[in-house]
Amino acid sequence: MQLDVQWFVSALLDNEMITLEEAVNLDNELGSNAPLQTYAQTLLERMAANMSEEDANNLVGMIQQVYDFAAEQAATGVVPDIFIQEVEPEPAPEPAPEPKRPKTVAKKIAAGKLPGSFSKDGIAATADVAGNGFPCFDIMTNLNDQQLGEMMKSLLLQLNDYGASDLHISANSRPFVRRNLNIERISDVLITPEYAERLNTVLLTEEQKKKFKEELEMNFALEFRKSRFRASLMHQKDGVSGSYRIVPEEIRTLEELGFLPKDVDTIKRLVDFPNGLLLVTGPIGSGKTTTLAALVDIANRKREDHIITVEDPIEILQESKKCQVTQRQVGIHTNSYSRALRASLREDPDIIIIGEMFDLETIENAITAAETGHLVIGTLHTCDAANTMNRLLDVFPPNQQSQIRAMTAGSLRGIICQRLVPSSDGNLTIAYEILVNNMAVASIIADGKTFQLKGTMQIGQKSGMCTLENTLLEKYKIGTITYETALANMADPIVIQLLNTEMAKREAQKLSAAAQARQH
Structure with a gap:
């Protein structure tokens, strides 16, 4: 029996989780060279076979704690007392002092210092990270x-x-x-x-x-x-x-990500375009990758096209459904985004996904691809629609910007700017704004008056547009976020006034309900 298995058995015996006879029988069945993982997994499966789900989960934590304890003690090279007695029934004269070793793992379990991470299928289970370490x-x-x-x-x-x-x-x-x-x-x-x-x-x-x-x-x-x-x-x-x-292990839908139903319809219409440029933007850690994966999945289920993605690295795997999906990774399948984008144009793509658009060559190739009959979906690290357009155009030399503005005005389909904010249930939810290109937006972009985009979005709801403040207000109304979260992320004084009015209505309803309760 290997040393870590010896410590595992010793701790189980000390905690009266198995009998010595059961331990010996299992060792004989698995063989003396069976690794600790196999021994613990086999024992867990047998002990949990007839348990309820709650009891089985508790057992998982206890077994993992004993497992970690055994691995820790085996690293010291010391043999458990019970096995020393079996091999050497009579103590040797004047034994050398041994490192101090615990006789049981019970105290460590009670102290909650060993979080459970072992499970019935061998995959880590939830641990109390903040409390236990x-x-x-x-x-x-x-x-x-x-x-x-x-x-x-x-x-x-x-x-x-x-x-x-x-x-x-x-x-x-x-x-x-x-x-x-x-x-x-x-x-x-x-x-x-x-x-x-x-x-x-x-x-x-x-x-x-x-x-x-x-x-x-x-x-x-x-x-x-x-x-x-x-x-x-x-x-x-x-x-x-x-x-x-x-x-994320699974591709989540736009609804699951927190987009409101009316905005989901708008985004799906943007993905239906046969060509053009669609941008997903936001700061680092704002969920752009999961949104991008959701957009690819929409196209993959609805269209019959060839999708080429360029990522660094490939994060969410996309299986071909109605579309043929080809995923490439920078550094392994290609040397750079710009080279991959140029090469993609020779691979007969219908949709091109660009993980990051951060340099002049990549952005220029993306705009060109969007103009030549491809739907290009890319990401940028910007916080709103106006900043996105400025970032897109400012990478070009001044003598090219007029031409690029005209090209972008004609090829842009829409911009989704997003961020993550705390939700009412203690998790996170998405806050966003959507710009949809129409005649007014195209004129603003061509003229270089991007500061006017905000006002156009505020009055462009019929085209499917929405501002960040309007999204936050809607999410507050349906209870997804708190008043404090909504207010902290708003800058438009008009929408802030609407938020305060909505909050005042709620407080009045609470007072009215409390008064009626006292009367009864």
Whole structure:
């Protein structure tokens, strides 16, 4: 029986979770060289077979705690007392002092210091991140590279179930996650430069490690157990830093993302265009990737076309449905966005998806592709429609801007600007504005008067347009967000007045209801 399995059995016996006879029978069945994972998984399946779902979930947590405890103790090289007695019934004279080892894991379980992450199908389950922390950071100095890699995978899977969006591991810093836009520290352990580099590079191939060493930064995707993560590594003054974005496992619909029904209809009409330019914009972490995936899925279900996507890296996988979907990754399948876009034009595409439009060549090629009969959907890091148009045009030299304005005025189909805001239930919801190109918008763009776009959007509701403030007001009316959240994200004094009026109506209704209750 391997050392970690010995500690696992010893802890189970101490906590009266199994009998010695059951442990011996299972060991005989699996063989003396069975790894701890197999032993624990087999035992969990048998113990949970006839349990209710609630009891099974509780058992999962307990087994994981014992599992982590066993791995931690095995790293010390010390053999549990029960197995020392079996092999050496008589103590050797004047034994050398041994490291102190606990006889039971019960105290650690009671203290809640070992969060559960083991499950019946081998995938990490939800852990109490903020309350308990992650013991893996306490024992990482005892792990080899293979064990450290498994620890990173387990950690990412735990955070996926916890609902975090990002994991950050940096030299000379405590690890933290971002959840509902807030930062949460998940351990008090300060990551040394040595272990920051090991943790962030342990899942890389040798080729990737060489590339990271040469280029000092790297973007790549990770995939295991049907979960995907977007990773970004860089060198900084203290050492290596890594950021891991958790990619949604399923493509969500626009309704599920929080778009209002009337606006969903508008966006679907924009995706129906055979050509033109459609932009999804917003700051980093605003959900552009999931919105972009939803748009691709709409086209994939409705149209019979060839879709080519260019991403860095590929995040959400798209299976071909009615459309043929070809996904390319910068750095693996192509050297740059601009080169991929030029090459895509020779691959007979109908729809081209551009993960990021940030340089002159990429933007110029995108506008040209939109003018030559393709529907181009891309993203920009801008906060509203006016800023999006300025960003799109200002990358060009002054002598080209007049021509580009005319081209954009004719090819633009629409702009979706979005951000994430706290929802009433403690999660996040999307706030957005939609610009739809019509004669008035095209004239404003051609004349370079982008400051007039806001006013045009306010009166363009019949065309499907909406401003950020109007979306926030509607979401407040249906109870999706609070008054404070709506007010904090509004700048239009007219809509703020409407918000205050709506809030006053609610307060009056509450007072009226309370008065009627007292009368009865």
